[in-house]
Amino acid sequence: AQSVTQLGSHVSVSEGALVLLRCNYSSSVPPYLFWYVQYPNQGLQLLLKYTSAATLVKGINGFEAEFKKSETSFHLTKPSAHMSDAAEYFCAVTPKLFVGGNTGKLIFGQGTTLQVKP
Amino acid sequence: EAGVVQSPRYKIIEKKQPVAFWCNPISGHNTLYWYRQNLGQGPELLIRYENEEAVDDSQLPKDRFSAERLKGVDSTLKIQPAELGDSAVYLCASSLGGLGSYTGELFFGEGSRLTVL
Numbered sequence: 001a002q003s004v005t006q007l008g009s010h011v012s013v014s015e016g017a018l019v020l021l022r023c024n025y026s027s028s029v030p031p032y033l034f035w036y037v038q039y040p041n042q043g044l045q046l047l048l049k050y051t052s053a054a055t056l057v058k059g060i061n062g063f064e065a066e067f068k069k070s071e072t073s074f075h076l077t078k079p080s081a082h083m084s085d086a087a088e089y090f091c092a093v094t095p096k097l098f099v100g101g102n103t104g105k106l107i108f109g110q111g112t113t114l115q116v117k118p
Numbered sequence: 119e120a121g122v123v124q125s126p127r128y129k130i131i132e133k134k135q136p137v138a139f140w141c142n143p144i145s146g147h148n149t150l151y152w153y154r155q156n157l158g159q160g161p162e163l164l165i166r167y168e169n170e171e172a173v174d175d176s177q178l179p180k181d182r183f184s185a186e187r188l189k190g191v192d193s194t195l196k197i198q199p200a201e202l203g204d205s206a207v208y209l210c211a212s213s214l215g216g217l218g219s220y221t222g223e224l225f226f227g228e229g230s231r232l233t234v235l
Contacts, residue, residue: 009158034223041228042228043209043227043228043229044209044211044226045226046223046224046225049223090160090161105163105166106151106163106224108160108161108162109160110159110160111158111160
């Protein structure tokens, strides 16, 4: 069964500092991987996704993530944090369609709250 | 293009009362999902529809929860009777489905926040 682990439920950075949110997945074969962001009282919005093309994926708002198969990781980074980046971030995984039958299910991690200090 | 629309945004009820949530997916999306998000946690899938068919309802508490997607477009999620532990945000999402178009990307609505007193 696939699962996602996000290390650190809360991350606090200063404005302008590097943002690093960690995500590790458990899967027998590389799945599709996603990062979603959730602002207060809003639904989830896709930041970026990995679907087996380039291992370094660029998303919206200056975020990027690198897929590392050897480490089963998909960490999210941003070089310089902005106050508007404060939100809840979720890593998610889903099996590729052609692998073992597709469940169509997006499995989420527990989330990491990003706090940005002025 | 309109996104996923959910209503109501907020609902407060007493335990044992019924409640229903409605979702209108993005036009052309044949796959619809209902997720439940408890406070401080990630969303968990309740049910997934491919058109009118519920293809994954293994996590839906069928003793009190029910869902339908008539005509393969709008969907309704019902809880009857509600319990204190049902307090959560209920998220609806939709996606393009089927071979050749599946990417796993879901589009979410803003959610319906339920408080059971």
